């Protein structure tokens with residue numbers, strides 16, 4: 130019983146699977162949280178979700194081709210991102226239609242490739258691995274690659290921070306300043322594809338949305354400044370991933386020798402964070418809401 | 433003090449010649465000429481779909497033009513982008529957007545710059561001045577998405593002004609304003625032109641609220657335009673030529689009403705029935 134609650138920290142950190150999981154998981158958290166904020170502000174939540182789902186076809190293909198899952202996920206996510214950019218991400222209705230069409234085609238391909246992978250290779254667990262992630266089964270050699278990609282992504286976000294923020298506020302205002310909106314949107318979509326690929330390996334292709342939108346959604350409810358929104362989203366995402374890994378590892382002792390999947394815990398935690406932020410604003414945000422509303426006297430002059 | 437970007441005294445700030453724009457296979461603007469010097473407030477008047485937004489977007493270089501030339505301060509639009517401020521027609525910020533009014537105004541200066549905002553101090557004085565110019569100080573620290581439509585509009589005007597443009601383009605800024613806000617915004621535009629020497633091009637479907645400050649008028653009908661002072665343009669002969677059918681111009685207490693002629697000539701009954709109320713302010717609740 131005591132064993133079930135007390136974490137054996139030295140064993141936890143000494144486990145090489147845990148080490149790899151922590152590094153790649155934290156990378157996935159940082160990328161997804163920061164891109165998630167832009168994704169929500171631009172109203173691209175559905176596109177972000179679709180990229181994760183579609184990358185599963187690449188994950189399945191990687192089993193067939195015998196290549197690293199990362200390149201499989203990434204290749205497919207980028208192909209989908211380019212297709213979306215080409216089909217047009219302009220108007221919300223057109224965008225959802227284009228996204229839906231790409232999503233349908235991608236999932237159909239996933240069905241075929243997973244079937245082929247199951248019947249022609251010995252990788253029997255490929256379906257679960259592709260769809261629900263395999264954080265504890267990743268090769269340690271992947272960690273430096275993911276670290277590098279994450280560092281690159283964060284650099285691009287920091288560099289493009291203000292133009293991207295202005296695009297998020299109003300794309301026409303950005304265009305009027307001569308900001309290359311179409312180019313930046315393409316870069317953003319490619320980064321979103323990268324985020325989807327990395328979180329596909331972490332929590333699985335179809336759960337990638339949770340890491341992208343959960344922490345960012347929670348942060349946007351709480352933060353009133355852009356920088357705070359990014360920092361808070363990153364903090365919440367890292368918290369969910371690290372705690373999820375710990376709980377999954379520890380759950381081995383709760384369920385007599387079978388640990389529950391890490392994806393479940395991470396997704397559950399992001400959901401709790403989102404709901405918690407909602408409750409927080411409902412109870413504590415009420416007062417800030419009323420002071421934020423314009424006083425009636427000021428309204429008479431300037432509304 | 434003349435510099436390379438200041439046009440020669442004879443050269444207008446904005447010069448449009450024979451502008452033609454096609455959209456979706458339709459000629460939206462045709463043979464449009466317009467020349468604006470510094471310190472002029474010009475109204476761009478036309479009905480829905482007349483091509484007002486298209487003209488502003490052409491000036492900004494956001495709309496591909498089919499024919500003609502647009503020159504800003506003697507150069508191409510792309511080179512003179514810093515001289516132009518733009519307030520788009522449809523402004524609606526996401527309530528979740530974590531930006532305060534102050535942040536949006538600052539992005540008017542820093543939005544194009546890559547990298548983190550290290551040198552914020554440099555922008556803060558200009559931001560404060562722009563907020564004061566539009567009377568937005570008291571909601572400077574509120575989230576954009578929670579402001580009223582008129583307040584959001586002021587925030588965007590401050591965003592456009594903070595770069596100290598020489599030409600300010602406003603698309604239907606009066607469309608969603610009540611009487612009092614309309615008056616104060618018109619006054620603000622007048623101040624920008626008279627005291628700060630800006631050139632303002634403002635679109636509206638109703639010219640009347642702008643009349644007190646208007647120097648020049650571009651009256652757009654079906655993509656073609658009549659240009660000049662109010663007295664030169666708002667005349668039955670000019671507008672009849674533009675509309676392609678006879679129109680009557682009614683003038684009452686300094687306000688105009690443009691009406692198509694009754695089929696059987698200018699009937700007295702019709703005119704009597706469309707008598708305008710005096711322009712007394714409506715009582716606001």
Ligand SMILES: Nc1ncnc2c1ncn2[C@@H]1O[C@H](COP(=O)(O)OP(=O)(O)OP(=O)(O)O)[C@@H](O)[C@H]1O
Nearest residue numbers: 455456460478479480481482483484485486487637
């Ligand atoms: N992307 C487009 N494709 C095809 N036609 C267009 C497009 N955008 C605008 N138009 C057409 O061009 C014409 C001019 O449009 P514009 O938006 O410039 O009008 P406007 O004067 O600004 O009208 P409003 O007062 O309603 O804002 C309209 O008839 C419109 O239908």
Ligand SMILES: [Mg+2]
Nearest residue numbers: 484485521603
């Ligand atoms: Mg318009």
